[in-house]
Amino acid sequence: MSVSTAASTAAAADQPACRDTTASLPVLGRDVTVPLVTGGEVTYAALDYAASAPALQRVWDDVAAYAPYYGSVHRGAGYLSQLSTDLFENARRTVEEFLDCRDGDQVVFTRSTTDSLNLLAAALPADCQVFVFETEHHASLLPWRDARVTYLNAPRTPGEAVATLERALSERDPHGPALVCVTGASNVTGELWPVRELAAAAHAHGARIVLDAAQLAPHHPVSVRELDVDWVAFSGHKLYAPFGSGVLAGRADWLTAAEPYLAGGGASRKVSRRVDGGVDVEWHESAARHEAGSPNVIGAYSIASACKALTEAGFDTLVAREQQLIDTVRAGLAEVPEVRVLSLFGDDAPRVGVISFVVEGWNSSHFAAALSAEYGIGVRDGLFCAHPLVRTLLGSDPQTQGECGAPEAAPGEKSLNAIRVSFGAGTPDEHVERFVRAVKELVRDGAQWNYRTVEGRCVPAV
Secondary structure, rough: HHHHHHHHHHHHHHOOOOOHOOOOEEEEEOOOOOEOOOEEEEEEEEEEEEOOOOOOOHHHHHHHHHHHHHHOOOOOOHHHHHHHHHHHHHHHHHHHHHHHHOOOOOOEEEOHHHHHHHHHHOOOOOOOOOEEEEOOHHHOOOOOOOOEEEEEEEOOOOHHHHHHHHHHHOOOOOOEEEEEEEEEOOOOOOOEEHHHHHHHHHHHHEEEEEEEEEOOOOOOOHHHHHHHOOOEEHHHHHHHOOOOEEEEEHHHHHHHOOOOOOOOOOOEEEEEEEOOOOOOEEOOOHHHHHOOOOOOOOHHHHHHHHHHHHHHHHHHHHHHHHHHHHHHHHHHOOOOOOOOOOOOOOOOOEEOOEEEEEOOOOOOOHHHHHHHHHHOOOOOOOOOOHHHHHHHHHHHOOOOOOOOOOOOOOOOOOOOOEEEEEEEOOOOHHHHHHHHHHHHHHHHHHOOEEEEEEEEEEEEEE
């Protein structure tokens, strides 16, 4: 059986589940049980999708069907190498379709969103000016160290975001290159940003724009054409695809003009010795230019499999069901006066399944530890690698330094961090219902167990 046939068979076997409009998509780990400090076991409720979403069962089945046929791509004459090369390049085309790319756009496979944006940062033309809001994830906030960067204050409405960008762009040198970097959905608040309007503002002032779609692509369709962005970056591990792969897709000219992100085999087309003893190199002008080394074939294939699964399930159905989960969580938290949900744009802003909050009287690390140890619920606490944004939302100085993990505050002490619950296409209704119930019980009754701080992390005392 060929790998294409094997993968198709695996996908077809999972098709009825993907078409089920009344339930979550099957994911790995949905039946895993974990022990509770209070005794017994419970099915684990994975509610940290914003960090890493569980792999879709469909993706795992497709990868398992391909694994016996694995071979090195682009460089082998053998059957398995040719098969793997075909699969790798077909994965690229699948991503192009998933993102609705334009003719001439390139899809470069990377390790993650962070890697994608660092690649683009390395490809910026000389004297490029970059505009980025302080609300970005560090993957979008930090790669531009070699450019002239203008950091923009956190807006409080989508309209203010567009107006802030327009003012900043109107003051720049109109003759030099410029790039705007913006998220599609916040990894802290889940709120959707006005990407199309920001792209229009950027282009009106002669700038280009890159979309960080790490939190958007798993929840909503992303069309490069409709949003009119120049590049889009996302991570496989948030798109229900494991194995450490990401994507940078968009215009080819800056990427082709730049030196390869990594120098080595695969990126080079011709290499020869010079008479003086040096080396001459002719680099590829395709996406291979920035994919030196043996690529992560399984990672790329897993992204393509996830793209197909989400497309076949139908984003209209997925978005509608996720909105029901969002409504359940927000309604439940609204019933607890001690809970404050963090937001930039207000309660009515459209959002994906990412919600951050603080609980009066609780250290956030303590609360998250109790959710895990006493209820089998996995959430995240801290600053979510978006320190300036979280500090702003908490009303502290956004310039205050902080750690990505929990601070050194003991249980019961106030901490300048928050709790984040996040979910998506693989989340069963019971998980969010258990979460809401657990929040109410913890606030009302307190934790049933004693906790202590070990190396900055709150853990059950033994």
